[in-house]
Amino acid sequence: MVCTTNDLSAWKDFPKGLRVLLLDEDSMSAAEIKSKLEAMDYIVYTFCNETEALSAISNEPGSFHVAIVEVSMSNSSRSFKFLETSKDLPTIMTSSIDCLNTMMKCIALGAVEFLRKPLSEDKLRNIWQHVVHKAFNAGGSVQSKSLKPVKDSVVSMLELKDGLEENENKNMEKTENVSQAQESNEQQSPASDKYPAPSTPQLKQGERLLDDGDCQDHINCLIEKESVEQEGDSKSVETTCAMSEETLQAGDPQSFTETVIKEEDDSTDGVKSENNMCPNSQNKDTLNHSNGCAEKASSLHNSHGTRANRKKMKVDWTPELHRKFVQAVEKLGVDQAIPSRILEVMKVEGLTRHNVASHLQVRSGLTLTKFVSFCSDRSHF
DNA sequence: TTGCCAATAT
């Protein structure tokens, strides 16, 4: 199933016609990805369970060049199994969850890449790279004879592609991040979101899209990764933009992965899956008290294939966020623990003073559990 | 304007 260097050199307009195995249990997500892929002349074979997918690749080796596999909290072990089983196939893992543990596990198990959902055209367009890499690696290990010419030809293909894409790129992506001008800190490199450059632009971490102008003021639909449990670094809240919500725990105590990944199997398996008409993927976060893998992310679909993003601007007070909150309160001291200062100390983007205030209110007030946890977290008194 | 609280909404 690996594409050889010879195949590549004989491949006329290379990325086109790439056969992509798409494994995603979410049929809507699958359909969306499929349509995007097909828009760039990839051939997509969709599977909604790994058994079918595995049998497909075993029955017909060579049918696929690359696989995109969705991993979620509920199917992680199966996804990992697929990943391990299909070693010959360059496999891209994708997920709407943004857990570093899961990511690392995927990579450790041989995934060529981990892409966070939603999968933009940019990300999807680049997947052919892994086919090339695979071909190089496969051919290179045996003999490097044919490698060079192929490399050259591929390089020339790339350059050709570059030119082409720049020309035909007018209506596609791009041209619309102009709309988001205002708003706070947008970092990243906005410039290079064009076409497949050798480097995959996947790891953007704070990208915010406000396509309809309905994001006002501090209502933010944003994404950010949260590093471990340090203080002083900025984090961001996920202001819920939609309705589906899931809790994840990638719990699959397996193999060597553990050497790289510190993971606990505390499966909080509360999976409420409600599918809505509005394709909107959503986040979750994982928490690890002892070791602290705490990421949170929210993903929302962007302007492209997705319409209405109903933003609910509901702050999810995750344990981590609460910890931040508590830390801030501690740091400031009881006397200084006023919403605005807490807000500052927390440095959580997208969080409003009101959010903090009401949370503060809840904390100090009536919620039994929170109050207890607050007290236990607190060192003074 | 900021903080706090009650009412209301999800």
Added chain:
DNA sequence: CATATTGGCA
């Protein structure tokens, strides 16, 4: 029913 948001008031 718990918890987050809204809105009003000090």
